[in-house]
Amino acid sequence: MSRSSFAASLDASDYVFSHDVRVRFAETDAMGIVHHGAYLPYLEEARVEYLRAIGHPYQSLHAGGIDIAVLESAVRYLQPLRFDDLMTVHLAPSAGTRTTFEISYLITVDDRVCSTAMTAHACVNSRGRPVRLPAWLATLAAAGP
Amino acid sequence: MSRSSFAASLDASDYVFSHDVRVRFAETDAMGIVHHGAYLPYLEEARVEYLRAIGHPYQSLHAGGIDIAVLESAVRYLQPLRFDDLMTVHLAPSAGTRTTFEISYLITVDDRVCSTAMTAHACVNSRGRPVRLPAWLATLAAAGP
Amino acid sequence: MSRSSFAASLDASDYVFSHDVRVRFAETDAMGIVHHGAYLPYLEEARVEYLRAIGHPYQSLHAGGIDIAVLESAVRYLQPLRFDDLMTVHLAPSAGTRTTFEISYLITVDDRVCSTAMTAHACVNSRGRPVRLPAWLATLAAAGP
């Protein structure tokens, strides 16, 4: 087996958006750090805030009959996150296919790199079938890093 | 950015262990399927049962001063899991370095392939420093696919 | 404010059904014990298995246009649950109104009492409106402790 090989920059200036999230106690585990499964909701929260920030809130997509499915996720845990840490989730979209796009992420705490990640997504209709990306999203993704 | 490129077999016979997990309602989301963040605890539960099955329960590792940290995770969501599905998580360890190893996973429901995944791990001491894998674990991982 | 005053027996023989659940590492927190928020999914898993055991699986209710909403939950944390504990969740339904019912719970580990709990539920239709309990459920709840 080969390791997951996604490339995500460690330089925050390579990302187009950032969103702060405070670690909840519920997200820690008995090793005293944030459980590795808790990161995916952080990435999702940042994606939702990104869509809102660019004027395409998720709910308006959904109201228009489009949902964003998750095809793949990958996370590298470089330095632990701890209870009450105020992390910054940086993200940047990038191109996929006609029906898919990707997002890369960098998580920092006080400019310390804690994690990198990627998610791959498809636009789907209400029956779960892939649909062409909305034009604004295709343009955004094509302009990505 | 390039997609995560881990290779995980779609053939259940390529895996050395399997463990059944029933989907909880709490793990579904408003798209009516299991949330993508809920898969990592399934993989973890299967790892824990695998260690128990081969006579090295996690608690005995921990009592011996060794913890297993998660370095990386990657999941491909191929077909949705739904509430009450009884999934089978298949897994196989594989070699990493002197201090790390990897596990690949296949999730099936009634022989339908739903997901593949990989996790990479390090053995660490109680201060979180990498330590050489126990001999049994190094041997297991070296024999992996 | 007065404390929550539900009464739940500490005697396992007062309950009509039991279901075993193994604690996942993901459910622990940085105090080294199971996070208090992780108990509600345990109770829910036991309810689902109870309905299956008595021949009324949740999915058949749902297919018949009835969902079971949660109106209230209360949990007492008496002794901590820890990673890898194999708990037994005991439960018993009891009567509410024409549209509601309640369930009480006892969680034990090796006959040690760890928690008691109650949940209150309403049967609702697909628009979320309260509907009369199915006859079998009304009968069960009326016979409760």
Next chain:
Amino acid sequence: MSRSSFAASLDASDYVFSHDVRVRFAETDAMGIVHHGAYLPYLEEARVEYLRAIGHPYQSLHAGGIDIAVLESAVRYLQPLRFDDLMTVHLAPSAGTRTTFEISYLITVDDRVCSTAMTAHACVNSRGRPVRLPAWLATLAAAGP
């Protein structure tokens, strides 16, 4: 069995502190609303922000050898929370015993009452044994509603 009988005011002005939380998609379930188990982390997040706001951050308590254990929780689900809702969690401490205190909660979305809740807590030392409340906390709780 009797229902949980805690009293929590439906009037936001009866609470001394409030904190806003945005619902994550991960917290919804297949009924299309927030899962009932997701509320306890919201309450916990609000407690942590309350302690920070009054100059006694949780981490300084912990550093001083005191942890706050959860003895009991109770939640009433009055109106559903939905994905992306920006809720306000209102809270007020109240008196318990020499070693315990309670907090009551009101969750609103746009001034619509969605939930009330209570949690009961003990101050414990690093071995989990109950200790007398710090003076500031005893004073706060005694002044509660």
